[in-house]
Amino acid sequence: MTLLRLLLAAGAATTVAAFAQPNSGDAFAADPRADLAREAALNLDSKALYMEHCASCHGESGDGKGNEELERPARSFLLGGYSYGNTQKAVRRSVIHGIPGTPMPAFGATLGTDEINAVADYVISLGPPGTIVQPGESVLVVEDRPLVVKGMMPAYEQGAFREPRSLIVGFPNGTTFQFRAEDSRLLTVRQGEFLDRRDWGGRGGSELQPLGTLTWKASRESRDFTEFMDADSGQGLRRKVKRTEIKGDDVWIHFDLLDQDGTRVGGGQEFLSFLMVDDVPVPMRAILGSGEGRGIALREVAGEKAGANGAINATITPDGMVACVLDDAPNMRIYLHAPAWTPSLSLAFSASLEKKD
Numbered sequence: 001m002t003l004l005r006l007l008l009a010a011g012a013a014t015t016v017a018a019f020a021q022p023n024s025g026d027a028f029a030a031d032p033r034a035d036l037a038r039e040a041a042l043n044l045d046s047k048a049l050y051m052e053h054c055a056s057c058h059g060e061s062g063d064g065k066g067n068e069e070l071e072r073p074a075r076s077f078l079l080g081g082y083s084y085g086n087t088q089k090a091v092r093r094s095v096i097h098g099i100p101g102t103p104m105p106a107f108g109a110t111l112g113t114d115e116i117n118a119v120a121d122y123v124i125s126l127g128p129p130g131t132i133v134q135p136g137e138s139v140l141v142v143e144d145r146p147l148v149v150k151g152m153m154p155a156y157e158q159g160a161f162r163e164p165r166s167l168i169v170g171f172p173n174g175t176t177f178q179f180r181a182e183d184s185r186l187l188t189v190r191q192g193e194f195l196d197r198r199d200w201g202g203r204g205g206s207e208l209q210p211l212g213t214l215t216w217k218a219s220r221e222s223r224d225f226t227e228f229m230d231a232d233s234g235q236g237l238r239r240k241v242k243r244t245e246i247k248g249d250d251v252w253i254h255f256d257l258l259d260q261d262g263t264r265v266g267g268g269q270e271f272l273s274f275l276m277v278d279d280v281p282v283p284m285r286a287i288l289g290s291g292e293g294r295g296i297a298l299r300e301v302a303g304e305k306a307g308a309n310g311a312i313n314a315t316i317t318p319d320g321m322v323a324c325v326l327d328d329a330p331n332m333r334i335y336l337h338a339p340a341w342t343p344s345l346s347l348a349f350s351a352s353l354e355k356k357d
Helices: 002-007 031-042 044-055 088-097 111-126 343-354
Strands: 145-154 163-172 175-180 185-192 213-217 228-230 237-247 248-260 264-277 280-291 296-298 304-309 312-316 321-328 328-337
Touching: 002 088, 044 111, 088 111, 088 213, 163 248, 175 280, 185 321, 228 264, 264 328, 264 343, 280 296, 296 328, 321 343
Parallel strands: none
Antiparallel strands: 145 163, 163 175, 175 185, 185 213, 228 237, 228 296, 237 248, 248 264, 264 280, 280 328, 304 312, 312 321, 321 328
16 A cells, blocks of 8 residues: 555544553663673674674774764764663664664664664673663653653743643654644654653643754744645635544544634644655655545645656755655645755655555
């Protein structure tokens, strides 16, 4: 099934509860060097795996000085202090999924489970001993499946208001999306650890504390932008979150479309996933809407036209995303969180439309 057909069939999906529960931390040994003996028993050469798949970027000694030319320096494993904590589970997550927004690729499709565990243990063994970081009781950790949390979020820029009703979606690769539940608008994207749920201690009156680094934020123009409009009057239609659903590795946000009077005139879905471009995950959001007894249309998005690739029309938005519309899906827009419409991105996107489910 193609991506387009999957989206069109979304309306019949079943709701799945997706609220996070606290995680007490990983139960792996404090010193990962002990795990190397286990890998040896499996006839796995941890160092050889590291040298083959990691050393070109992170250096043979793990000092971050490999021979690859990168947009930003690779992490030095000798210093410890990884993005998601120094546990096998945390490091293997980066190996499996890659890290969006960085040159770190995903190895989940090329390495087996035992090989990934071996690489993770070897990487941790390069760091100083006694630096294992365990999450606190209130820290939410995204493990094998996405998490969806509702709560109050702090202001993400000077002069902005804190958001009392936010929808926060975290993925195992460390990407976090924050939406405003009132109108289903994306506000921020972060990369790193997920959330510190401090609101539990305040009986819901305290803010959630985002732990990741802010990598994208909505401009004032995009915060005021309404994706859909009444086809006849041209008036904007407001989106309102109805429910969320976790389907495998992806997240669906179902919403209602409301007119100026607050009357429901249609609905749709926003699909959150990742597009693999040269083995690096790029965040991808697809938004599909339909009217009920009233025609709706997509508003034109501002930005620089990036040209067309067959039936794909791409625009570079002022926010630094690629917005794509397909000729055969006029009520669907797909956002790729990438700053340019490169040949590699175009090829990967076209391939995803043809991929069988």
